[in-house]
Amino acid sequence: MARRVLVTGGGSGIGRAVARDFAATGDAVTICGRNAEALAETDGGRGMTCRVADISDEAQVGALFDRPYDVVVANAGAGNAAKLADTTLEDWNRTLAVTLTGVFLTFRAALPLMGPGGRLIAIGSTASLQGGSNIAAYAAAKHGVLGLVRSVAKEVAKKGITCNAVCPGFVDTPMAARAAEGLMSRLGVAREEAVAMLCSNNPVNRLITPEEVASSVLYLASPGAAMVNGHALTVSGGEL
Incomplete structure (x- = not known):
């Protein structure tokens, strides 16, 4: 039976690779993002459902969950390089809104409809596990994503749901x-x-190629990963 899969930020990059890999396995894939043309390009005739949405907006995220999903991949994120002294409050808030709050809103909306065997997967970063020069806002947001994942994993374990992060370089x-x-x-x-x-x-x-990250996501969504929960799976060539 085909699983119902939602991938946020599905218009390019990692989200595009993840969505296409799930579609190739026969899953029923829904992708969302802010650019309808980019979503249509990701689909490319694969039969995906494309939904235009800003995942930092509570109402728009809620509207995505007019159906249950078996797998939810919170991929959407944003960030720019800047020294802390040059990071405006607007830059800081925008980075956290998309990269951290978007994951919170997505997982919170997914859980009431998700049954046993469900998979929540966030795309983190090596910046979830270490700091770096000129990425204070991004690293703070990605650290927050991993803290969220580890906390949610504790909450959902007894429901037969897992929550994990993939952390690429x-x-x-x-x-x-x-x-x-x-x-x-x-x-x-x-x-x-x-x-x-x-x-x-x-x-x-x-x-790293987007497809290499997508392979890790598909593993975490597989039955064989049922006991992998609250984990940060790094895809970084040995950086960490």
Whole structure:
């Protein structure tokens, strides 16, 4: 029987790879995001349901759950590189609203309709487990995501539901491209050097592919991961 899967931030990057992998297994996939054209591109005729929604908006998130889901992947997130002294309150609030509050709203709305065997999966980051220069707001939000995951895992365990996080390093996504462009602008380096700097903490010395992250998500959603709960699964080539 096909599972019902919701992937937030499904218009590009990790969310796109996750949604396509679930669809390839025959699951009934719903994707949401703020850009209808990007969602349609992710679908590409795969039969997904596309819903336009801002996951930092409580009412819009609530409207997504007009049906139950067996697997909910809270992937949507945002963040820009900036020194703490240059981070405005608006930047801080926007980063937390999408990256942390969005996961809270998504999981909170999912749980009343989710039965035994359900899977809640958040896309964290290596920044969920360590700090970094010029990413104070993003790291704070991603640390919060992991704290949320570990707490929810304790609450739902006896219901037969699991809650976990996948924590990748730099992934070859539009967010990484923007980070590289920021380095190019600030330091006056070529794109190849900027990408190498992003990968410098990864012993494999390359960007992670979205598909590699998606494989970890599908594992956590599988029956074989029923006893994996409250876990931060790092996909970072040995960075952590």
